[in-house]
Structures are given as structure tokens and as C-alpha cells.
Amino acid sequence: MKELKHLNKYFKKYWLKLLIGILITIVARIFSLVMPSYVNKSITIAEKYLSGEETETVARQLLTEYILIIIGTTLLAALFTFLMRQTIINVSRYIEYDLKNEVFDHYQFLNLNFYKRNRTGDLMNRISEDVTQVRLYGGPAVMYGINALTLFACLIPLMFIKAPTIALYTVVPFPLLSFLIYKISKIIHRKSTKVQEFLSNLSTFTQESFSGISVIKAYGLEGVTNKELKGLALEGKQKSVDLAKVNAWFFPLMVLLIGISNILVIYIGGKQYIDGEIASIGIIAEFILYVNMLTWPVAIVGWLTSIVQRAEASQKRINEFLQEQPQIKNEVSQHTPVNGKIEFKNVTFTYEDTHITALDNISFIVEQGQTVAIIGKTGSGKSTILDLIARLYDVTSGEILIDGKPIKTLNLKSLREAIGAVPQDAFLFSESIEDNIRFGKNEATKEEIVAVAKAAVVHENIVGFSKKYDTVLGERGITLSGGQKQRVSIARALLKDPQIYLFDDCLSAVDTETEEEILNNLKKASNQKTTLIVSHRVSSAKNADKIIVLENGKILQEGTHDDLNTVNGYYKELYLNQLSEKEN
Numbered sequence: 001m002k003e004l005k006h007l008n009k010y011f012k013k014y015w016l017k018l019l020i021g022i023l024i025t026i027v028a029r030i031f032s033l034v035m036p037s038y039v040n041k042s043i044t045i046a047e048k049y050l051s052g053e054e055t056e057t058v059a060r061q062l063l064t065e066y067i068l069i070i071i072g073t074t075l076l077a078a079l080f081t082f083l084m085r086q087t088i089i090n091v092s093r094y095i096e097y098d099l100k101n102e103v104f105d106h107y108q109f110l111n112l113n114f115y116k117r118n119r120t121g122d123l124m125n126r127i128s129e130d131v132t133q134v135r136l137y138g139g140p141a142v143m144y145g146i147n148a149l150t151l152f153a154c155l156i157p158l159m160f161i162k163a164p165t166i167a168l169y170t171v172v173p174f175p176l177l178s179f180l181i182y183k184i185s186k187i188i189h190r191k192s193t194k195v196q197e198f199l200s201n202l203s204t205f206t207q208e209s210f211s212g213i214s215v216i217k218a219y220g221l222e223g224v225t226n227k228e229l230k231g232l233a234l235e236g237k238q239k240s241v242d243l244a245k246v247n248a249w250f251f252p253l254m255v256l257l258i259g260i261s262n263i264l265v266i267y268i269g270g271k272q273y274i275d276g277e278i279a280s281i282g283i284i285a286e287f288i289l290y291v292n293m294l295t296w297p298v299a300i301v302g303w304l305t306s307i308v309q310r311a312e313a314s315q316k317r318i319n320e321f322l323q324e325q326p327q328i329k330n331e332v333s334q335h336t337p338v339n340g341k342i343e344f345k346n347v348t349f350t351y352e353d354t355h356i357t358a359l360d361n362i363s364f365i366v367e368q369g370q371t372v373a374i375i376g377k378t379g380s381g382k383s384t385i386l387d388l389i390a391r392l393y394d395v396t397s398g399e400i401l402i403d404g405k406p407i408k409t410l411n412l413k414s415l416r417e418a419i420g421a422v423p424q425d426a427f428l429f430s431e432s433i434e435d436n437i438r439f440g441k442n443e444a445t446k447e448e449i450v451a452v453a454k455a456a457v458v459h460e461n462i463v464g465f466s467k468k469y470d471t472v473l474g475e476r477g478i479t480l481s482g483g484q485k486q487r488v489s490i491a492r493a494l495l496k497d498p499q500i501y502l503f504d505d506c507l508s509a510v511d512t513e514t515e516e517e518i519l520n521n522l523k524k525a526s527n528q529k530t531t532l533i534v535s536h537r538v539s540s541a542k543n544a545d546k547i548i549v550l551e552n553g554k555i556l557q558e559g560t561h562d563d564l565n566t567v568n569g570y571y572k573e574l575y576l577n578q579l580s581e582k583e584n
């Protein structure tokens, strides 16, 4: 139960509702206890009437009275059972809601490394499946547990007071029933976990197949994919059949044990009645009702044990993530304004997971308002520079200064608010184009949105769609072309109007004329703003105040377009190559 201690804060938060729920549960069970003894009394009075001990009028009057009491108490028990579910189960839903929010909020705080280490499916599972398992502990387990405890505490002594011998024979099979249900629940859990795991594999496989459907079709891999899916489905069928087999034992076993208890009551009770040890056969009817009332709570004891174990295992998985600490921590509480000067001082950066040293002792300065282009072969460390400026990672050694201050002394939120980043792989949400652009500034007017779309040279494309800015984008914006996606992403960054622009190869999918137009607009929009442009094209870099050429994480060349063209080297070669490509 160590892991489940995490939930105590929520139990404390909802203690009043929980207490009311527990009291209601006890009252509901006490009302339900009234009925069997009045069934006994009704049968006894009928017996007495038949043997002439009681007159018909008295018998009729008493029977009516007993029946009304039975109906009344049963209705009250039903009403309180309804209220019991309304309180305790609701509390478990509140806890589920709080816990999901807690996990989600925590996920948001964690760094990119965490997301690289853990699969999306796993993150989703812990916030959905595992929280559901924990909810069963917070609600149904508490409710059925109190229910069973109240019944045992009231009913078993009552049974022993009324007829000790029958009581003894009745309760003897119960521990066995509890034990068997516990065992079966464990097997069911083991098997259903396997089915769950399989289902998650199957959905990952199908999701990937749908996402990559164009590749599958282009390579004619439909047959192979189908075969793989059939193999998976067959395996799943076997697992589900295994689970169904064990599940099938659950109810027959309960019926068998109830039957055994009922037979014992009838046999022992009947014998005692014949021997004159009990006064009325009404007591046998009463005990049969007790047996039936006790069976479910007894079975529940076994079920609860396995629910608690499952909840413990799930909470352990949740706690593992909750205990993860973000590596990038905000160490400054007050807002720190950013002007935009950036300085890298002997910065080295090695990715923790791959141990790749992406940047190796590099130093450079970008003055406030300057435009700097970073050029270099793929994998040379260009994107890493931008990620370090946004503090998505912290440097391994060396230092990054923003406006002359170490980056760690800036408030993380202020820093990120001052940055407008356009990543290499533009991500658009499945919302309207307008909302996707608005992401950069929530309170922006339509005019502002149109203005930035025009600056990003995507306005004409948008108004060409029948729903214009209200056009909803499919998953990852698949209704837009690569170049359109990039430009919507640029519009989003422009709307934010930040102090620092980080453009990561975000014009790679547009033609050179559009690129030229966008760059001119960017120059106007980002006047006085520090701008870093990562690119493979000289056309994106040539007008920059400074060009940095990277190779294997080191700075190979640095200077203006004209400077770099006067020396033989990577940049000049690239320029001449791209120039001749254009001419051809």
C-alpha cells in the first residue's frame, strides 16, 4: 500500500463527502438487514395460523404489517444504496479527474529528453489505463469494502445469536469462496493485462499503418502489412479466448458455493426443526436470505484484494513519472525582460541518450537586432544551437549569455515568451487555420492574423480554400502542402512579435521566389529583432549580417556573404553549386 499513499491527499481533500458516503453505506446495509427477520416472522405467523394458535384476523393484520415493514425498509435500503453510489463513486471520479490533471501538468513540465525516453503509448497508458485502475481503489473498493465490513460486523453475530449451529455451517464455505475468487481475479488480471498490452501493440501498429499509408501504397506493401496485421490479430484472438475461459469460471463458481451454503442451511435447519431445536421453519428462510446477502460481499473480499494489488501496481507506474524532475528548472521567479543579444562562450553540448556531441566548443556573438544565418551539412549541429537558445536543453559545458547575462539567470517563461520559433517539422493542430496562427497570440484580432499570413505569403493560399481561415486542418495539417504548413508556422511566429526569431530550415519546402518574398517581409517584420536562420540554401543566408558555417559541431567559417565568397571554402563552393543549379 506504500504507493497508494499518494492518494491520501485526495482522500483528505474530499473527506467530508467520503465520510457522508461511508455513513450512508452503513445505514443502507442496516436497513437491508431488516427484511430477512420479517420474512421469518411472516412464515412463523402463517405456521401459527395453520396450527390454530392464532386467529385469522390477527394473522392477516400481522402479515400486512410485516409486509409493509419489508417493503418500507427495502425501499429505504434501495434509496440509501443509490445515495451511497452517488457519494463514494462520485468522490472516486473527482479523484480520477484530479489525478489525471496532476499527471498531465507534470508531463508538461518535463523536458524533451523524457519524451524521447518514453513511448507516447506508455505516456497515454499511464494517464488513462493506470488512473482508471487507481480509481477502482478510490471508489468501488472503498464502497464495497465498507459495505462488506458492515454486513459482516452486523450479520454474522446476529446469525450466531439466532441459530448458532446453522450459522456455523453457513459461514464455513465463505473463506473458501473468498480465496477462490481472489485466485481467479489474479489470473483474470494477468490474462487481461496481456490482452491490454496486445491491444496497445495492435493500435500502435494500425495507427502507424494509417499514418504511413502513402508509403505503404507507394511501395506496394499492402499485402505485407495485411499479413502482419493478421498475425497480430490471431495472437490477440488466442489471448482473448484464454481470458474468456477463466472468466467463464467466475459465476459458476459463485453459484456453486451459494448452492452449497443453501443446501447446508436447508439440511442442518431441517434436521434441527425435526429435532425441535428451532421453533419455526421461518428461521431457515431467514438464513437462506442471509446466505444470499453475504455471498457477494464474501466474493468481493477476494476481488477487492486483487483490485488493491492492481491499483498499487498502477500507482507505482504513475508515481515513477510523477517523481521525474524536470532537468531544465526555472530558477528565477520574477519576470526578466529580454532584448535579444545572444552570446555562445565555448559551448559544448552532448545529447544524453545518444552521447553524440552535437556542438564542440563553439563561441559566437549575435548582437541585438542582427540577422545571423547558420549553414552546414546535415547533422552539423544547427538545430541544436536553436534548441539551446530556447533552453530546451542546458549546455554540457561553456556558457550561453542573453543580453550579457547567463541564460539560467533568466526567468524561463520570460525567455520563451521572447522567442518565436519555427521548427523544421512544422506542427499544426487539428483546428482551423486561424486558430493555428492565433496560437502565437491568443488575443490577436482577425486583421492581425491576416497581416501576418500576408507577410508569410500564405494568405493567397488560405483565401483560396472554400472555408478560408476557418478551414480545419486534418491530423498534423495534412490538407496543407509542406510549403503551406511552413508558412502558416511562420505566420504564427510573426504574430507573437517576439524579440528573438529562430527559423529552423523553415523555407526548405518553398520555391526560391516565394522564399525571397518571405525573407524580404521577414526583414521588415523582424527589424530590430534578433533573427537566427538555419538553412541549407545560400539564398536564405546571403543577406544576413553574419553567416556561420558549421561542420561536425564546430564553426568552420564565419563572416558576411561577401567575406565568405572571397575565400575558398565550404560556403563559396556551396554558393557556386547552388548558383549553377539555378542557372541550369
Ligand SMILES: Nc1ncnc2c1ncn2[C@@H]1O[C@H](COP(=O)(O)OP(=O)(O)OP(=O)(O)O)[C@@H](O)[C@H]1O
Pocket (backbone or CB within 6 Å): 116, 351, 352, 353, 354, 356, 357, 358, 376, 377, 378, 379, 380, 381, 382, 383, 384, 385, 424
Ligand atoms: N534529440 C536528440 N537526441 C539525440 N541526438 C540528437 C538529437 N537531436 C539531434 N541529435 C544528434 O545531434 C547531431 C546534430 O543534430 P542537429 O539536429 O543539431 O543537426 P542539424 O545540423 O540541424 O541537421 P539537419 O540539417 O539535418 O537538420 C546529429 O548527429 C543528431 O543525430
